[in-house]
Amino acid sequence: MKIVASFKLSAVLGALLMAPMAHAFDSFITRDGHRLIENGEEFRFAGIHAPELHRIEDDAKGVCSADPRGWGQYFKWPTADEQDNWIQSLVLTGHKAMRVYVLSVATPYDEACDRETHILAPESRDGMPRLNETAMVHYDRMIALSEKHGLRLILPFIDHWMWWGGREQLAAFYGENEDDFYDVNSKTYAAYLNIIEQVINRTNTITGRKYKDEKAIMAWETGNELKSSTEAFLTTTSAFIKANDSNHLVMDGTYLSINEFAKNDPNIDIISNHFYTVNHNNTPEQVKQDLKDINGKKVYFIGEFGLEPVSHLNSVMQSAVHSEYKGAKAAGAFIWGFRGRRHDGGFYWHKEGSSNVYSYHLPGFAEGYRNDEIAVVDVVRAAIAQMNGEIKAKPLPVPQAPVLRDIVTPNNLQWLGSPVGRWYRFERATQAEGPWQIIGDGISDGQNQFNPEVDVLFADPMPRERSKRYYYRVTAFNESGASAPSNIQSFPR
Structure with missing residues (x-):
């Protein structure tokens, strides 16, 4: 009963929020060699990565002990007011694009931890996974609100990791191993392609358009940090996405290396990397090396970097803005990571493991002094302006009524x-x-x-x-x- 009531309320709120429907975009984002193009002009962007525009990890509730993986957060779906507030917080601070986190996959412990996921187990052992309609309505609304307010979205499908449920949980539906995800002959891989097909061809319950026709979507990403991607995996996956959707760009969801087969794949438009000190690549020099390795064959994007002092973040961000190889520059870069306001006040937050780094809140507050929140927001807003060819960030707009x-x-x-x-x-x-x-x-x-x-x-x-x-x-x-x-x-x- 709770789920049904929640779904009905979300649908009503979504319909009210989106009426009358606004249309911020006249065209899809396209690619011209190593550049992204919007309405004939180069499209570059920067920002603070906002992974949870469609599903919330509620750290204030702590860890769910019923999850035997030794980890297990409490999750919930955002309200319409929350999603609208988060997306406006991004757009009004200058963000033009955003990459969100993956579609979550069901685990055996979800009910005990009072959480739902986007992808549910098949109804039979050999069946295909199902999309959770309750979850997807919130995904619909994220896309619709992004269209309304003018935010382009990069949407990854499945995670390499287990945090939200990823390839390991998908493989478990079929009694296979997590590495079978990358085997194009496995049941798990067939299920992965089926999920892609379901998502691309889904009709948005708010806009009435199929996802493949949504201009707010900039690109599909094969997944998050799919570091074991093979040539067969990427070639088959990218061709499948393009066969189902000729409107949107496709991004290789691997990281840590620039694969030769990705550079040569005709269906791959964007190559990305994630920089973290634990991976020994969180440096301004890595931007330059990646641009050199790609050699102008594809668009280059820094999907995530962070967990370092503001001076270091600024050096990497400035390298993303200015580094160039044979005329090619990074299309965008996101510092990790953002959390938004709660429906009834205050902010969601997240602490990154044993570090002293917390999620950032917009437009920046003195209470975030532990990780130089105001200074980091200033770094990002300066980079946004520079990506736009401007000298400095515009003043914040006057606030709306709370x-x-x-x-x-x-x-x-x-x-x-x-x-x-x-x-x-x-x-x-x-x-x-x-x-x-x-x-x-x-x-x-x-x-x-x-x-x-x-x-x-x-x-x-x-x-x-x-x-x-x-x-x-x-x-x-x-x-x-x-x-x-x-x-x-x-x-x-």
């Missing part, structure tokens, strides 16, 4: 922050039309490691009379100005 949620208690006022809001002013009145009294100013929603079960971002500090009704509103601010006031909520209601 959304004040129903008040259960004035001791915990909850609001969905403005996509580029940095701080907030709370006001109270005894009548809906005012006059309004400021009860809190300079309030931030950027707390790191925010836990909605125990943390309070703002409480009404003023005395209240038990017999009176009070009205509240909140205004967002950033360095460019103030939003209009939010909606008004009362207590008692």
